[in-house]
Amino acid sequence: MKNDYLFKGEDICKSFGSTQALKNVTITISRGEIHGLIGENGSGKSTFSSICAGIQKADSGKLYLDGKEYIPSGTVDAMDKGVSMVVQEQGTVGKISASANIFFGKEAMFVKGGVLNVRKMNQEASRVLNDMGITHIDPQVMIDTLTFEDRKLIELARALYTSPKLWIVDETTTALTVNGRDILYSLMNRIKEEGGSVLFISHDIDEIMNMCDALTILRDGVMTATLEKSEFEEDKIKQLMIGREMSGHYYREDTEESIGEEVVLEAQNITGGVLKNVSVSLHRGEILGVGGLSDCGMHDLGRVMFGLTKPDIGKVQKGKGEKVKNAKWAVEHGIAYISKNRDREAMMTLCGIKDNICLPSLKQLAKGGFILKKSERNLSSKWAENMEVKANSVEQFCNTLSGGNKQKVVLAKWLAKGSDIMIMDCPTRGIDIGTKASIYQLIEQLKKEGKSILLISEELPELIGMSDRIVILKDGVLSGEFYRSEGLTEAKLIQKMI
Numbered sequence: 001m002k003n004d005y006l007f008k009g010e011d012i013c014k015s016f017g018s019t020q021a022l023k024n025v026t027i028t029i030s031r032g033e034i035h036g037l038i039g040e041n042g043s044g045k046s047t048f049s050s051i052c053a054g055i056q057k058a059d060s061g062k063l064y065l066d067g068k069e070y071i072p073s074g075t076v077d078a079m080d081k082g083v084s085m086v087v088q089e090q091g092t093v094g095k096i097s098a099s100a101n102i103f104f105g106k107e108a109m110f111v112k113g114g115v116l117n118v119r120k121m122n123q124e125a126s127r128v129l130n131d132m133g134i135t136h137i138d139p140q141v142m143i144d145t146l147t148f149e150d151r152k153l154i155e156l157a158r159a160l161y162t163s164p165k166l167w168i169v170d171e172t173t174t175a176l177t178v179n180g181r182d183i184l185y186s187l188m189n190r191i192k193e194e195g196g197s198v199l200f201i202s203h204d205i206d207e208i209m210n211m212c213d214a215l216t217i218l219r220d221g222v223m224t225a226t227l228e229k230s231e232f233e234e235d236k237i238k239q240l241m242i243g244r245e246m247s248g249h250y251y252r253e254d255t256e257e258s259i260g261e262e263v264v265l266e267a268q269n270i271t272g273g274v275l276k277n278v279s280v281s282l283h284r285g286e287i288l289g290v291g292g293l294s295d296c297g298m299h300d301l302g303r304v305m306f307g308l309t310k311p312d313i314g315k316v317q318k319g320k321g322e323k324v325k326n327a328k329w330a331v332e333h334g335i336a337y338i339s340k341n342r343d344r345e346a347m348m349t350l351c352g353i354k355d356n357i358c359l360p361s362l363k364q365l366a367k368g369g370f371i372l373k374k375s376e377r378n379l380s381s382k383w384a385e386n387m388e389v390k391a392n393s394v395e396q397f398c399n400t401l402s403g404g405n406k407q408k409v410v411l412a413k414w415l416a417k418g419s420d421i422m423i424m425d426c427p428t429r430g431i432d433i434g435t436k437a438s439i440y441q442l443i444e445q446l447k448k449e450g451k452s453i454l455l456i457s458e459e460l461p462e463l464i465g466m467s468d469r470i471v472i473l474k475d476g477v478l479s480g481e482f483y484r485s486e487g488l489t490e491a492k493l494i495q496k497m498i
């Protein structure tokens with residue numbers, strides 16, 4: 001079946017202390033194939049792919065590329081040999097330009113007489129971006145001024161510049177909006193048409209089934225199956241991933257909105273950044289969805305409503321007229337915020353799970369000016385367990401957690417705090433379907449308890465499935481509002497987005 005394979009990882013094993021992340025995993029990828037890799041959070045997907053990309057070494061097992069043993073000494077060597085990867089979190093280098101990021105490690109191409117020809121590098125970057133269908137990014141700008149999505153697009157450009165034989169795309173689609181996803185899909189198809197292969201990691205089963213020619217499923221570091229496209233079946237894939245049939249519902253089952261009268265958080269005539277005269281009110285017990293294309297301002301709106309960004313004009317007020325002064329004030333007054341930018345804004349990666357979960361609750365935990373270690377441990381253990389965070393203990397550093405497990409810690413932190421208003425920017429980013437279902441049930445439970453949720457999301461099914469009401473932003477302006485109903489479709493939302 002796989003005689004003419006391009007890549008093979010054979011009997012790959014990798015452990016981190018007592019965690020065995022990969023147990024004898026063998027994956028064979030044919031030429032011209034998009035090969036999916038799916039599994040619950042912490043099942044070993046990123047570990048496998050990062051070994052292939054030279055980011056870390058396996059404890060045992062062998063890699064083969066183009067029929068020869070392949071032993072990358074690092075990422076640059078892997079790229080030189082034809083394997084490049086787009087990582088799950090932010091993979092750009094700060095404080096340098098977008099074009100310098102695209103050619104990071106390859107600057108020598110533009111050096112003459114010991115001097116870097118920046119103009120030539122920028123020109124080449126423009127050409128590369130245009131070729132990918134990306135015309136809105138000026139390659140000369142500092143990378144830090146770009147949005148999360150645009151930085152991801154720069155990463156795609158960097159990975160593709162070397163025309164890789166094997167392109168590894170690790171859980172990237174959830175960092176992109178509809179436009180960005182289309183760019184990614186067409187680039188993946190281009191690699192395939194040119195005879196290269198793609199290893200595609202995603203939690204979205206529909207996306208995997210649409211895009212991939214074959215699929216490997218991991219569970220707890222063990223390969224449970226490799227399926228050819230003709231064998232793809234949603235329920236079968238889910239069962240192979242989680243080892244049991246999924247029970248309970250996914251999104252909300254009620255089909256009508258139920259919104260309290262009382263306004264708990266209100267943005268009034270907000271202008272600033274891309275936002276233009278935006279007014280939004282969140283009611284008690286409401287799940288208010290916010291959607292749109294990239295740069296439409298939905299992420300900016302979340303930041304403004306949490307007091308993280310000050311608008312030029314307009315104000316945000318909580319309840320009956322208390323102005324949201326800043327983020328510190330917001331936390332103290334029961335407002336939570338989950339940033340889309342997980343590693344940079346949502347968590348302290350160099351601290352333990354316990355410290356992260358307890359951080360917003362320290363005041364509540366303090367008794368007579370002291371915080372008992374036991375209270376911290378109890379609170380963090382309870383919420384880490386509720387969220388099914390996969391770790392050896394609550395002391396484990398967050399930078400050693402898988403992407404989805406980091407996201408669970410971020411959610412756990414605010415749930416432990418018991419905030420009444422939750423601003424959630426892409427809360428299920430990188431989360432597996434089993435846990436996603438639990439998160440949706442949890443959001444529903446919060447609603448039933450009278451809490452209010454601003455759900456900013458790039459996933460239209462999630463917005464439709466969970467929201468009482470959805471507002472759509474287009475170019476910083478409110479362009480549409482929809483109430484929960486059976487007839488609400490993605491097409492109706494998209495009409496207001498573009």
Ligand SMILES: Nc1ncnc2c1ncn2[C@@H]1O[C@H](COP(=O)(O)OP(=O)(O)OP(=O)(O)O)[C@@H](O)[C@H]1O
Nearest residue numbers: 016021041042043044045046047400401402403404
């Ligand atoms: N550097 C590390 N130190 C300790 N444990 C690690 C390290 N890297 C990964 N692990 C552990 O290995 C296991 C597999 O992690 P990995 O990131 O490969 O999972 P994943 O399938 O990519 O998950 P996700 O879907 O959440 O991204 C997890 O239990 C994780 O905590």
